[in-house]
Amino acid sequence: MTIEAQSTELTHFDQSGQAHMVDVAGKQDTHRTAVASGSIRMQAATLTIVTQGNAKKGDVLGIARIAAIMAAKRTSDLIPLCHPLPLTRVSVDFNIVAEKAMIICTAQVETIGKTGVEMEALSAVQIGLLTIYDMCKAVDRGMVMSDIRVLEKHGGKSGDWTSMIDAAPAQT
Template sequence: MNKLTHFDETGQAHMVDVGQKAHTHRIATATGSIQMQKATFDMVMSGSHKKGDVIGIARIAAIQATKKSPDLIPLCHPIALTRVAVEFIPDESNSTIHCTVTTENIGQTGVEIEALTGVQIGLLTIYDMCKAVDRGMVIKEVKLLEKSGGKSGTWVAD
């Protein structure tokens, strides 16, 4: 039967034992988006082609954030990421920017949280850089798209 593995049998939180798990190649992809006003979207987009590169800065923030998951999420294991890639896709008709982060490692525990942290901080960096002109931006639908590796194998979002 399912239970929350971050608690032991007496209900106390712990960092679960992964020492006996196999070292496998693990990949996770997470996604999310930020919706803004049309004028804000246009400013961001014009920047990525010339000066004032909001997207470039958000990409760096996202990559760096993936390395900080164990510091941010209490029961997250420290892991050594072997690859991080971040993609931003503009959706002009909805004045929305989509962010996708892929993380990889060869290890005993997965990299889903690292991918999700990257998406969150990448999108929040866009918010930070545009907030002076648009405080009402909304970060939406942050979720795991797919993961592979480990005992539970491959999982793909519906």
């Protein structure tokens, strides 16, 4: 995978500084994917409720998965300058990290189109985590969502990009 250079231009502003939707009419349709992730930390007892399926509102992770998929599909309704995209695939996974009382949400989104799906993947992750919070807040209002970010993207003129954050040496 290649690491692309970041552009220094903001694309959602015209020459006079007014916000606008980027014109993608001249771009080629290509297969595009993006993977995003984020986490939610909670009390150990809250995680037990989630994993044992004892939440009063129902299957926390099942409902959060559906909410995340719906969010990816509705991203252009939520973020003003995003293009509506015909998504070809949305996959949402939850990884339980019991020793940290944490759930990691990872979303992979795909399309064949003129613009990328990073925002759709980020929307899926954030709404998945918010749904977990909503379903568990009656027992744990101190949950913390963090580390929401794009892990990788593929396709389009700019090619492939992979986050290097985890590749950096740990600070001591």
